[in-house]
Amino acid sequence: MKRSLLFFLVLIFLLIALEVLSVYFIMPFPGSQLGLGESDSGNTSLGRVELAYWLHQNMGWLRAVGWLLLIYPAFLVVTKPRRTWHRYVVGGLALLYGFVFYEVNQEMMADQMFKQPINKQVVPMSQNKIPLNKLVLGFTAMGQATAYPIQLIGYHHQVRDTVGGQSVMITYCTVCRTGRVFSPIIKGQPDEFRLVGMDHFNAMFEDKRTGSWWRQATGEAILGPLKGTSLSELAGQHMTLGEWAAEHPNTRVLQADSAFTDEFDNMKNYEKGLSKGKLTRRDSASWQPKSWVIGVEKAGFSKAYDWNELVEKRILSDVVGNEPMLLAIAPDNISFGACSRRVGVQTLTFNYANRQLTDQETKSVWTWRGHCVAGPLRGKRLNAMPKAYQEFWHSWRSFHPDTKRDESH
Structure with a gap:
């Protein structure tokens, strides 16, 4: 009987x-992810994710074997206990396991914490209720433009839509502040996706x-039969809805699903960097x-540019991958x-002075979007x-x- 209890325990x-x-x-538990600001070859963090993936793939039979092996010792302890309190130990631990099972599979799973829209509404600007100062991830295809508010997709993590007849997967990770648009077509076949967790906080x-x-940030499959395959990334743009609508007056806009009012309310300050959680709150210092x-x-x-410096100087000029580039910020x-x-065979050099963006070569005036409005x-x-x-x-x-980290300006 003592052995039966020990085996059960x-x-x-x-x-x-x-x-x-x-x-x-x-999931972002203490010690579960590579620490913020740390770097490695990827082996340490990936090894942890590989273990989690193996467990997810094999949890069914592992549970079944465990449950079957529990039946006999539990029966012996309950029906013929050496001590009365042995029954309470078995009952209490069974309840504890039931609680952990429920919490893990119903409360802690990523797709249970961050759910997909129930009533998805994408409406024209004439019916829009999203404030114009809200940050959006915008996408265009075949002349049709659509804006997806960060406050909404930051909670959902992904929203499926069709833009210009093209199926798209709009994604966002608040812990990385990464917005990406992908085609959900894999090797010629459309697929569906669910949020399963995170790796390197992504x-x-x-x-x-x-x-x-x-992975959301790269669109690459890191585990499973399609390991090494990458989703086709589509070009999205970050800006306020007001700026997006000025460029695309006929845009559609994703609206808030009333089923997630509280969740969206918790996200209202995220885009400003003022979240309460340390994983999503901005550090106002540089680097x-x-x-x-x-x-x-x-x-x-690839190269990274300090946001604070861009705000201060309004424009940054550089060369990335042999491409002369201009970064500019809106008012x-x-x-x-x-x-x-x-512009054609000419490479322009830009200046910003007196709230005006001009090129040195022709003295033409440009907007932050790269549109020439005078000169x-x-x-162009x-x-x-x-x-x-x-x-x-x-x-x-x-x-x-x-x-590379830009520190030349």
């Missing part, structure tokens, strides 16, 4: 440990067809893990643009850099380990 605690570990390594999705796990940067990719090269200090400085080049437009993002510094350097 070992098994029940092992089952509890398996349930806890299945979420521990893919959201991870699981596809329905193969069960592979995908700290939670500092804002503009990350730019071009031709396999609202929220919206920004990244453009090539080439010899009037009507600079080509946008498709991979320019505002995010936390810890995120950018985690997923761009070879990135």
Whole structure:
């Protein structure tokens, strides 16, 4: 009887440990993720995620075997206890396991904490209720524009939509401040995704067809049958709804689902960097893990620019991947643009003075969007850099380990 109780105790605690570990390594618990601002080869953090992935793939049979093995010793202890209190131990631990099982699978799973829209509404500006000063992730396809408020997609983490006849997956990770737009078509087949957890503090999705796990910041499958495959990224833009609508007056706008009013309310200060949680709150100093940067990719090269410096100087000029680039910020200090400085065969040099952006070569006047509004080049437009993002510094350097840090200005 003593052996039966001991066997029961070992098994029940092992089952509890398996349930806890299945979420521990893919959720932001103390010690579960690579620390903010730390860097490694990826092996340490990935090893933890690999364990979590193995548990998720095998949890069904592990539970079944554990439950079957528990039946006999539990029966012996309950029906023929050596001590009366043995029954209470077995009953209490069974209740504890039931509680842990419920919490892990109903409360702690990422897709249970951050749910998809129930009543998705995407309406024209004439019906829009989102304030114009709210930050959005905008996307255009085949002449149709749509704006997705960060306050909304930051909670949902992903929203599926169709823009210009194209199926899109709008994603956002608040802990990394990464907004990405992807095509959900994998090897010619459309797929569905659910939020499963995080790696390096970045959201991870699981596809329905193969069960592979995908990083949100890069669109790469890091585990599963599709490991090494990447989703096709589509160009999105961060700016206020007012600035987006000025550029795209016929835009559609995602509206708040009334089923998640409290969740959206908790996100209202996020875009300003004023969140209460330390994982989502901005550090106003430069080059700290939670500092804002503009990350730019071009031709396999990447570089990060200090947001504070951009706000102060209004423009930053540089070369990334042999592409001469202009970073400019809007008067609202929220919206920004990244453009090539080439116009035909000419490379322009820009100055900002007296609240006016001009090029040295022709003295033409430009907007922060890269539109020439006066001078010899009037009507010309600079080509946008498709991979320019505002995010936390810890995120950018985690997923761009070879990135350069701009300190030349």
